[in-house]
Amino acid sequence: MSDIKKMYTSILGDNFPSEMTISFGDQKLVYRKRTWGIKMEDGSVAERGIRYGENPDQEAALYELVNGNLTLGGCKFIEPGNGLVSAIPVEDMLQVGKHPGKINLTDVDNGLNIIKYLADKPAAVILKHNNPCGAATxxxxxxxxxxxxxxxxxAAFGGAVIMNRSxxxxxxxxxxxxxxxxxxxxDFEEGSLEILAARKNLRVIQMSAIDRLADFENFRFVDFKSLIDGGIIAQQSAVxxxxxxxxxxxxxxTRKDVSYKCDREPTQREVDDMIFGWAVEHGVTxxxxxxxxxxxxxxxxxxxQDRVGVAEIAVHKAYIKYADILCFDEHKIPYADLCLEITQGKRDLADKEAIDAKxxxxxxxxxxSVMISDAFFPxxxxxxxxxxxxxxxILQAGGSMRDYDIINACNEADPKVAMMFTGQRSFKH
Structure with a gap:
């Protein structure tokens, strides 16, 4: 068992080159591999890149854009000097813990991808496996x-938290x-780092550029997807x-010359939740x-894979998570532990029944609540x-052949449900 566990703390060798150049016709972008002087267990300092890739047996490297400007088809892409995750200096790794791997950095990156739209209020996004499991302002x-x-x-257990205030x-x-x-x-106020230091393996990263994260709302980058045959699909990033x-x-x-529209307009609170929800949606698979x-x-x-299925899954998860937080509030243990202790005869079944009833x-x-769908309902x-x-x-993209039927569903509801269209799809694969 100890040998298996060791793979999660081991550091792979890094055979990726120190510099990488990508050419787009006669335009070139130059990237430099990022490494940090990491303090080792024996007290020495070693120059290390990211710990490993998505799994402990995958070598990986992080590169920062350091030179070149790219314009394609009238789209001007992000320029050097705007580094976030790819530009974290070692002095901003306030607590290294186990120095970060690929998943840690991509979780932070997607958290920034969401929180850049939430600059107006204090906001926190918790991510796990590159998806938000909780977000709030x-x-x-x-x-x-x-x-x-x-x-x-x-799900927040073992997650990455990204925040837009000190x-x-x-x-x-x-x-x-x-x-x-x-x-x-x-930033971190005086005393906060000492509190966080109680968690020795926690990585604490200061990123002052979060204060100007709203500037990144309209920046586009080249989004690459590698294929198993070595090919690459390149696209503009979403905005x-x-x-x-x-x-x-x-x-x-309109269907067969008959016009349909939602009878009820959304309230200001519902509109606010629509705007917030669409920002979160931007970072959801x-x-x-x-x-x-x-x-x-x-x-x-x-x-x-299907939209009705994911609507049901979101409901199912809401019920599970709500039961867990009620249990934790009342008994200071997870709902799953409560159920286990009941089967072991350590707790009364009435404890579970009270939570389930609530x-x-x-x-x-x-x-x-406001329902957010990243595409239209077919x-x-x-x-x-x-x-x-x-x-x-409801907020959804609109554009389905059956939009009229979804409008009817809103109007037939008691009380009536408001709905707005974005005219924009928010797929993320």
């Missing part, structure tokens, strides 16, 4: 983190109570164009459906899943 960073963590306390001691104490892999923020109510479109459709309430995720469904009564906090069954759970508004 609030009047304080501590409350934003607490809400994001309570969205999915289970970490205060209250927030640090909340984070230190959990097992996290990475904490990334623009979220839904930034205010002015960017939303009314849900209307498709097909995906989210449920958002009061600037916080309630249920997140990711990477499913979950059903509250319907996992889904009533009043059939009304997907929208009906959210409507049946009490969501009061």
């Amino acid at each position: 609030s009047s304080t960073l501590a409350d934003a983190y607490n809400k994001a963590n309570r969205c999915d306390r289970i 970490v205060d001691n209250d927030t640090a104490r909340m984070m230190s109570a959990n097992y996290l892999e990475v904490v990334c923020a623009p 979220n164009s839904i930034r205010s109510i002015a960017d939303l479109q009314p849900a209307t459709a 498709s097909n995906s459906v989210l449920y958002i309430k009061d600037g916080c995720t309630v249920g997140i469904g990711t990477g499913e 979950v059903q009564e509250d319907r996992a906090n889904l009533p009043g 059939f009304r069954d997907g929208a009906d899943v959210g409507i049946d759970q009490g969501c009061t508004a």
Whole structure:
């Protein structure tokens, strides 16, 4: 067992070159491999790149864009000097723990990809396997983190937290109570690092550029996908164009010369949740459906093959996570541990029954939520899943041949459900 465990702490050799050049016709981009002087267990300092790739037996390297400008078809791509994850200096690795691997860095990167649209308020995003498991905004960073963590306390275990405000001691104490892999923020107030130091393997990264992250909203980069035959698909990166109510479109459709439109307009709170939810959606693997309430995720469904299925999965997860947080609040143990202790005769079945009854009564906090879909609903069954759970508004791309049927579903609901279109799809593969 010790030999198996050792692979997760071992550092692979790095045979990638120190420099890489990519040519686009007569235009070239130059990248330099990033390494850091990492303090080893014996006290020595060694120059290391990232620990390993997606798995411990995969060598990997991180490269920073250092030279060249690229314009293709009128699209001007991001220029050197705007480094975020690829430009972290060793002095900003405030606590190294086990120095980062590929997954740690890509989780931070996708957290930045989401939080760059949430600059107006304190915000926290917790990611696991490059998908958000909780995201929230609030009047304080501590409350934003607490809400994001309570969205999915289970998945947040071992996650990466990205925040857009300086970490205060209250927030640090909340984070230190959990097992996290990475904490990334623009700054850390006096005393907060000492609190976080209680978690020895935690990577703490200071990234002052988060303060100007809104500048990255419209930056495009070249997005590569490698194929198993060695080929590459290159595309422009996605840009979220839904930034205010002015960017939303009314849900209307025409079929056989009959016009359809949603009867109810969304409230300001629902619009705010639509804008927030679409920002989070920008970092979620498709097909995906989210449920958002009061600037916080309630249920997140990711990477499913069909839309009604992912709408159901998001509901299922909301119920599971809600039961867990109720149990943790009441008994200070996970719901799964409660169930185990009941089977072992250590707890009364009534404890579980009380939680289950409360979950059903509250319907996992889904009533009043806004349903977010990263693409159109091909059939009304997907929208009906959210409507049946009490969501009061829907945001989706629109453009389906059956948009009229989804509009009918909203108008037939009691009470009626509001719906808006983005006119933009938000797939992420």
